[in-house]
Amino acid sequence: MVGVTNINKTVVVLGATGQQGGAVAAALRADGWGVRAVVRDPSGDRARALSAVGVETVRGDLGDSESLRAAFSGAHGVFSVQPNSGQAGADVTNEDEVRFGAAVAETAEHCGVAHLVYSSAVTAGSTTGVAHLDTKSRIEAHVRDLDIAGTIIRPATFMELLVTPGTGLDRGHLSFLMRPDQAMQFIAVRDIGRIVAAVFGSPDRYVGRTMEIAGDALTGNDLAEHLTQAAGRTISYSRLPATLSAQDEVLGKLEALVDDGRLAGNANLDALRAEFPFLLRFDRWLAGPGAVLLAEALRASDTGIVLR
Ligand SMILES: NC(=O)c1ccc[n+]([C@@H]2O[C@H](COP(=O)([O-])OP(=O)(O)OC[C@H]3O[C@@H](n4cnc5c(N)ncnc54)[C@H](OP(=O)(O)O)[C@@H]3O)[C@@H](O)[C@H]2O)c1
Known part of the structure; x- marks a missing residue:
């Protein structure tokens, strides 16, 4: 405003x-x-x-x-x-x-x-x-x-990360850190900007605060459903292969941080949505600011990039 x-x-x-x-x-x-x-x-x-x-x-x-x-x-x-x-x-x-x-x-x-x-x-x-x-x-x-x-x-983790070109979406598949039935929080980068503008606009309310911010909480299965809908073709989801996280120490730790909740996020989404009504859920982001990014990722061939 x-x-x-x-x-x-x-x-x-x-x-x-x-x-x-x-x-x-x-x-x-x-x-x-x-x-x-x-x-x-x-x-x-x-x-x-x-x-x-x-x-x-x-x-x-x-x-x-x-x-x-x-x-x-x-x-x-x-x-x-x-x-x-x-x-x-x-x-x-x-x-x-x-x-x-x-x-x-x-x-x-x-x-x-x-x-x-x-x-x-x-x-x-x-x-x-x-x-x-x-x-x-x-x-x-x-x-x-x-x-x-x-x-x-x-x-929270950016929604943009989920549509990184070269990660396999062209083959109809997404792999990330959480299990298919496990929820993780995400935020649209656009909304980080809007929240920061609101913070500068109301210093009395926000000075001295530390705020965890997110716009949606999604399981791997939710991601598959929303991406399938937005892409108009089936996108499946699985957690990153266990062999990969066993070999890659950082990846293993990131998955453990999702499992213990610290990377999955603990923001109070209801309170945030009341405070910042513009916050985009993933389906709205895919239909809006994320549409171009998804289209690019669907066109880009898989180069084996591992999302983390
Ligand atoms: N990805 C996620 O899900 C996520 C979630 C939470 C937090 N984060 C954190 O977000 C941060 C990155 O933010 P972002 O994704 O917005 O960054 P980004 O898109 O990668 O952009 C980095 C920016 O920093 C500038 N920059 C780099 N080195 C600089 C230097 N020496 N002096 C001045 N400017 C410099 C770059 O400018 P040039 O144009 O000159 O390169 C660019 O504008 C990281 O600390 C990451 O840990 C990421």
Whole structure:
């Protein structure tokens, strides 16, 4: 919602050329905020697409605190997200992620930013033994230690991950971490953006809070049913083969974290849907923002990518 208080106020968005930052930038613009995106390459296609919709782009790097100081100067808010070593093609280490997250928070405090929103993950808050997940708990602790008004969101697994090209959907099959009868929570990236915009819009309500966020809870069988419906052809589901998780230590730990509930998620969906009525369930996401992604995944041939 466009509020008079948002006009003339700027929120700096990290990762705006990526999934979460992109959704946050779009939702903040829709609510009337000025948005400044810190980008590594202002002449790149994704940065230029941001400029085209009224986002100010400034050159910067998470590893360069001086560039962050310049970008945060005069800003009301900062949205903080970091790349992670567990992502496909990642060029960061776990220590980089923690260093980047700490630098954003410290610089925001130093610059007198009024509200910092840090995007963590659903598994934060306990030690999981998976290094690329435990980075989030370390950054959260850093954010809480500083003298800055902050909100921490812990998004569930992204719906977008389920339609990653090259994972076998073209052959009519999906494999993921949960059993066919076991529920796991998911969120549409678009909705992370909308929730973050709501958080910046109502600081009295959200400063000091840590919020687990999700839009739907789905078993493997539910995924198969919704994907079959949306694709117009049968998509079956199975848990990842036991041989794979036995060989791959991280995969085995991720499945165990689904089994003990920490990665499956424990958000109160009824309360979240009442608070954020726009939250998309998976079937609505497949018919809306996810339709193009599903179509791409159905066309892409299986390259053996394992979803995790
Ligand atoms: N996938 C899930 O289900 C899930 C769930 C919960 C949490 N998460 C967490 O989400 C985070 C990733 O978020 P995302 O998916 O939105 O990211 P993403 O789409 O992979 O985008 C990463 C963004 O970070 C920017 N970036 C990378 N290195 C940078 C640097 N050195 N300086 C400045 N910017 C830099 C990239 O910019 P360029 O355009 O310059 O590359 C890009 O905008 C990870 O920490 C992951 O653990 C993921």
